[in-house]
Amino acid sequence: MKVLMLGWELPPHNSGGLGVACYQLCEELSKNDVDLEFILPYEAEHNINFMKVTAARTDGILEIIKAGNAYDSYRYIYQDGHDEWHNLYEQAEFYEHAVGDMIKGLSFDVVHAHDWLTFRAALKVKALNRNIPIILHVHSIESDRAGGDLGNPLVREIEETAMLAADSVIAVSDLTKQKIVKEYNIPADKIEVIYNSIDRNSLQPSSPDNSYRYLMQLKQNGYKIVSNVGRITIQKGLTNLIHAAQIVCQKLPKTVFLLVGSGDQFNELVGLSAELGVGANVVFAGFQRGKSWRDSFSIADLFVMPSVSEPFGLTPLEAGFYGVPSLVSKQSGVSEVLSNCLVVDFWDVNEMANKIVGVLRSDALHDTLSSEIENELLSLSWEKPAKDVKRLYEKHTQGAEA
Amino acid sequence: MKSISLYMHVHQPYRLRHYTIFDSGVNHDYFDAPWDNNENNKRVLLKVAEKSYLPTNARLLQLLNKYPEFKLSLSMSGVLLEQLEAWSPEALRSFQELVNTGRVELVAETYHHSLAFFYSRSEFETQVAMHKEIIKRIFNQEPKVFRNTELAYNNELAAWAQDAGYSGILAEGWHQMLGWRSPNYVYRPVGAPNIKLLLKNYRLSDDIAFRFGDHNWSEWPLTADKFVHWLSDDQDAEIFNLFMDYETFGEHQWQESGIFEFLDHLPGYWLADSNHGFMTVSQAADTIEAVGEVDTPNTITWADTERDLSAWLGNAMQQQAISALYALEKPLLELNDWAIIDDWRKLQTSDHFYYMCIKWFNDGDIHAYFSPYDSPYEAYLNFMNAFHDLKSRLLDRGVLV
Structure with missing residues (x-):
């Protein structure tokens, strides 16, 4: 079984959960005799041996360089020496044309594309060869990323057209499936829910010497730490978390909220926390990887994922791995699979504060949630999702193989 | 007799290096940016010394030698003097040479260029005393006139300065406060009859400090x-208070603008009329009679179009940062650890709060020019991380805050 994977990022060059999910799914698929070629929009070292990773590059282009994360502008260096900067939309078009050129010499049984940036490329393949089944994997749709609004109509058009044309759609949660049906009128029987999972072997254990020395000190003095790790953008619902923080700090002044990540709402939230008088209780650590990323979980007494719309949401599972209980919004896919966590509507600031205070005040609640989520994680792996994905491939290729 | 009272303010803060939450509680070197960073304080000081202090002082000394009637006043913050002593003894010596002529008067202020007056009276008084001490040690002079940081002034401050024994105090001659009255006279503050109020003529001062190099200004080029013609034509004046940042000369207005030539010629042209003179600020306070009372219940400063404290304390981040800092005062002073107290005071310098100003769209260019940060939000976070470290050091010593 040969599969052409179209994706936008892979670790360590990822900005969030999409890259992690793609990586771990592909790794598990490769163990199930699936032969993968993964096309990325940029060139970088990945150290991956379970599949072939190539950069989408058409003739005449010497090199494609990411400026920041995979969603910033890209710099194209041409063979004649000149260079051009291209934004995300232009980049998606370049990617489409490059993939169209590249597949001419390749043979494969299925195209599996992850999220809208690669959907045009998937359609391009379909246009060139109508017999190849196209499977679109939806990790988020435009209205998720817009945090409740409809979002960019051009992106919505790509999502709608591609999903209509696709042979199958994979949604990472039932929440996402329902939204696809409702917003794009895609037939429900064409959409299969395959939950993301977590590869516990990919996570390194935390070490006792936490990088946040000051916060550790505060903890020794009776402070509690509430953390969030994720992009600082409207989808993630952090405005409500800061409002909840204000209420929590009135009850429990010795509480610090640690926000780890970067994004377009950064200035707004920094200003808001000062306005609400909790500037000294909200700590912004910026984007972190490696040890300081792990420490951002392990230092916490509670992890909060208040997303306005979160198709899946990996971070509560990661928090659980580090023994930290989670409060997640009901508007998240992960709340469909995780039993041992607290849930709250993203907009219900008072209830959010209530539950945060509840966990911080009660060791019994904290400890039970923490040990139970650790147990629950033991049963989670990519084995089942990968088998489900492979079964879907087989469903569409049976005719071809016969 | 008409006089010019030229007063220039010399100051450089200790800028913070890029300081993250991972530094808080671990590294206490907030003010030590690497040499190749723009926030490196020694680098900034050497640059300003070369572009402004040394060439300007050389000219001022020549002028003092050439014209016995030429006089001026300077205020130099304690944190600036520290940095000059450490990194540019040459520039410090050039200031001492000016003072040694006997015609350069030094003005009192807070050592740390702080807004302590509005947060802690005792801390404010300590910093004024520290400043007095360093001026005495370096220049062997005792200031007689007071200026508060950023010329932040109100009736209460005037009363304090009077009780502290100063003969004069400096403030912005803001037209909204003066109404029909002119800043070119000497006044008395309401509630402080024994001190004289000297008001900056902001139009004339800003012609030099801000507009001098502006090619779009209708009066450009200013010679x-x-x-001097403008001043001579003004029949309705006793004193022209030209108050400005010292760094106007060579730093805010670059050498290429002709600012040094302007300075070279100003005393000669002015003194050509025997009815014209120069005065230091204390001379003006001592010799010129007050023509009336000025009431300033609300604080005025010399910054921005609002002339209030909003450039430093106008938004929530600024208020949060400064009140968190002063909330540490009592436990921190009780610890009596000089290194901690010193860092706490360096964080009080008003520049840190100025960098957090978000009034970017009106006064933006001037704020952006002076800030080492990309945004006021970055400035606030960086400051708060340093604040967190101060708190951490208190926790290390068993002080609960």
């Missing part, structure tokens, strides 16, 4: 000749 000393033209400027």
